[in-house]
Amino acid sequence: MEPHWKEIIPGDQYIVAIDGQQNLGDAKVLTLLYQPLIGPVCISLYFTLINQVENGRLQTEPVSHYYLMNLLDLNLPQIYEARQKLEAIGLMETYVKEDEDLRSFIYTMKPPLSPQQFFTDGLLNIYLYQKVGREYYNRLKLTFADQAIDKTGFDKVTKGFQEVFSSSHFPYHDQLEEDDMQVQYPSKEEPSPVTVQPLHFDFELFFAGLNDSVIPKQAITPEVKDVIAKLAFLYDIDVIQMKNILYSAINEQNQIDIEALRKAARDWYTIEHYSSLPKLVDRTQSPIYQSEIDVPKTQEEKMIQYFDTVSPRQVLADLSEGAQPLESDIRLIEEIMVKLNLTPGVVNVLIHYCMLRTDMKLTKSFVERIASHWSRKKVKTVKEAMELAKSEHRKYAEWQQQKDKKPTQRKATRTTRQEPIPDWLKNDAQTKQVEVDSNIDFEAEKKKLEERLKKYKK
Structure with missing residues (x-):
């Protein structure tokens, strides 16, 4: 962007x-x-x-x-x-x-x-429900709705136009002339629903996998296609899973029941994600907080641009060589972003820093403590997060030592190793070597991480 x-x-x-x-x-x-x-x-x-x-x-x-x-x-x-x-x-x-x-x-x-369009949209209403909760969502629905009036027992006696008015036929000599001025008369414009561009959903592959004997292609109308694109975006459904969901929404007339399709997608998501609904969160760093780097020249500038342009989920996947992130890690990151109001770019730096410090694991207490510190310091940009990590590196190391140190380990023989740190942290003048107790070969782990990042850049 x-x-x-x-x-x-x-x-x-x-x-x-x-x-x-x-x-x-x-x-x-x-x-x-x-x-x-x-x-x-x-x-x-x-x-x-x-x-x-x-x-x-x-x-x-x-x-x-x-x-x-x-x-x-x-x-x-x-x-x-x-x-x-x-x-x-x-x-x-x-x-x-x-x-x-x-x-x-x-x-x-x-x-x-309109309120009716909004509450039946299938996209915005889901996000609103997740944002305000069930109780307030139902209150909002009642704010814009009322019980339909009962006309039972009443007869319609409305007069028609021709019953009230008649047309006169007096001679009319003037001609109605139109000028050449292009004008537009104000009128009420009909609102259009939010559309999701199906760039992330491979419809060509989707149609290739459909069984015509079960779901004929003509059943995929433009309206159904639009709903599929919305549901795929909303619930992050891939082509194969969407095909299985679609099979449960076909009716006896070989047509797709839109409401059944939405319910099937929602049921699938709640099972996969522990009954939670998706949140409307910025997936990558907002442009307002991105660094103005056209062509990155240094390794640090490359990392800044990387953290600015990918999502936290992607960072987790890249650090795991493309493997799907653990659900517990994703829930931890989502909780930090929402509760502490940290931007995606700052969270990316947090993930990268903490995973190096804790043997490629996201330790909840350690991550939350640093995240709380950054939230209190009102860190918004990637550069601010990296600078704070550099200046507070010794303090964070002490936090980790306090957490890792157990009573039985205090009198044990210590093996001193150099702690692994991100490349963007190395060259800062304020950063000093910190000795920690560990039996892990940190140098080997650091080399592995560097190789993973090289693969991503390629």
Whole structure:
């Protein structure tokens, strides 16, 4: 992902456009349903942009992003990140035109889903449920719903148009003329559901593996295909598993029951992941916290770029030579990210540092203690995490010694070895060698890790 300063600068002009008038209930939907998912900064940006369009108009005059920064009291990276989230969740579209010395944007604001669309979306409602919990999720549903009125026993007596009005046929001499001006009349735009691009799901392989005698290909309609792409993204389902899930959703008419398909995918996930539902978490480091490195030159810059652009799950897999990470390790990392509000890039540094220090294991108490320290220090970027690890290296070594030292070991004969440390930690002037009690060949383990990282880079 390109850093924000390559995509936008404060002097760039923008125009806000709308395709139709907003519904009075949209603000409530945005505040109560969308805000828990994307945060208050995104919602503030949405309202600020859309309120720049005057009543009866469909677009604004061009202004620079300096104006927007002053309105929101935010810096440009924060605005850029919020804009990307609004785009991803379907609340705005961005168009850009680049001239020789000027770059212009059009921000087309889109209406949110209706409450009915949102709660039956199959993607956003799952994330909302996980975010707010069962009790508040049901409260939110009741906030936007009411019991249907019972019309039993009532007769419809509504008059038709022709029963009330008649048409006059007086001579009309003037001709209705249309001019050449291209205009657009404000009207209520229908919201569109969030779509997931099926880039991560191999539909070609999926169709090749289907048995036509069980599931005919014509049963995979565009709607079914869209649901499959969403479920594959939401629950991280591969092609083979999706085929098995699909078999359980075919009905007697050889059609795919959408609701049965969603339920089967949800049931599969809860069994695989101990009854938990997926969380809406950034999978990689947000652009606002990424380092501005175009071409890394040093080993440290290469590691910074690596930690900035991969997910914690990927780091765990790379350090295990591609093996699937343990579920306990993933739960530990997810818990740290959510409870301590650490960014993915910082967590990547934490994983790399702790696994080297603890013989390629994630020791819960050791990881949590360092993570708590970084959270209190408000570490957000990869570089900050690496610098703090360098400056506090001796302290962390003492923490580990306190944990590893047992009463029966205090009088034992000590074997002194040099502790393995990451390459990016070696060259710092503040880093000193620390002696630890161990029977593990740390040098051999370090060489193994270096070989794994070389394979990943290739």
